Amino acid sequence: MTLVGTAATVVLLRDGADGLEVLLLERPRHTGTFAGAWVFPGGRVDPEDYAAAGSLPPDLRAEPRSPAEDVPAARIAGARETVEETGLVLEPDALVELSCWVPPLQAPKRLRTWFFLAPAPDGEIRLNPGELIDSAWLTPDAVLELHRGGKMLLVAPTFVTLTLLQQFPNAAAALAVAAAAAPETYSSRLLDGYEPDAVIAWHGDEEYPADGAGRPGRRHRLVMRGSDWRYERS
Incomplete structure (x- = not known):
């Protein structure tokens, strides 16, 4: 879209x-x-x-x-x-x-x-x-x-x-x-495979698609479960 x-x-x-x-x-x-x-x-x-x-x-x-x-x-x-x-x-x-x-x-x-x-x-x-x-x-x-x-x-x-x-x-x-x-x-990109969490990733995250900047282990994401949210950035 x-x-x-x-x-x-x-x-x-x-x-x-x-x-x-x-x-x-x-x-x-x-x-x-x-x-x-x-x-x-x-x-x-x-x-x-x-x-x-x-x-x-x-x-x-x-x-x-x-x-x-x-x-x-x-x-x-x-x-x-x-x-x-x-x-x-x-x-x-x-x-x-x-x-x-x-x-x-x-x-x-x-x-x-x-x-x-x-x-x-x-x-x-x-x-x-x-x-x-x-x-x-x-x-x-x-x-x-x-x-x-x-x-x-x-x-x-x-x-x-x-x-x-x-x-x-x-x-x-x-x-x-x-x-x-x-x-x-x-x-923003939604990542699959983290249920029941919802995970949004951004540039620099190791799983950000078509990026190339996210080295293994790097994090730039928001992990959400209910109202327990964590913004993770390496």
């Missing part, structure tokens, strides 16, 4: 009493994309976002093209979705590229999703009542513990992003490292 579009996700950061905090939003439990999951603000990049960025949408561009051509429009979409979902206003230029996520072939909806970090602006959170039912500012450690206890449902990109953010003491440190590094691409 081919990719059917591009999306943007914004990880809002602030400093709390216990260190770095992120904003998570709860999706309705019975309908919509990621039903019941706690996610970062974000959504699909619309044709209007490409127009505002001064570029053509993918279906009108000549091939081959670089996925990075979508980043200016994704920044605009990320800022737009953030204000639509939370009421918090961001400038697109405040978004710092973090990663790019490509769903596995088996996913029912395949959107290439750009993840950005951004410092949280001042303002009161006003949730879009049609799309969201709750919000919370929490440390990455706290979110992952709630997930393990079955009290917060996460999806794989959210889980991995939170795991990576655990290393930073404050928002400034996370933003500085992201700004100095090239965004990493996570092109």
Whole structure:
């Protein structure tokens, strides 16, 4: 199945009493994309976002093209979705590229999703009542513990992003490292033969297909059994 579009996700950061905090939003439990999951603000990049960025949408561009051509429009979409979902206003230029996520072939909806970090602006959170039912500012450690206890449902990109953010003491440190590094691409592949676990692998894992970079014993994967998830990276 081919990719059917591009999306943007914004990880809002602030400093709390216990260190770095992120904003998570709860999706309705019975309908919509990621039903019941706690996610970062974000959504699909619309044709209007490409127009505002001064570029053509993918279906009108000549091939081959670089996925990075979508980043200016994704920044605009990320800022737009953030204000639509939370009421918090961001400038697109405040978004710092973090990663790019490509769903596995088996996913029912395949959107290439750009993840950005951004410092949280001042303002009161006003949730879009049609799309969201709750919000919370929490440390990455706290979110992952709630997930393990079955009290917060996460999806794989959210889980991995939170795991990576655990290393930073404050928002400034996370933003500085992201700004100095090239965004990493996570092109996901589901591995067979690990039932009852579900295993997603990425570039560098020894079992990542058609890779060549994964030496024997190397790990870059997420192992999932119920709410007991482990991100393994050599």
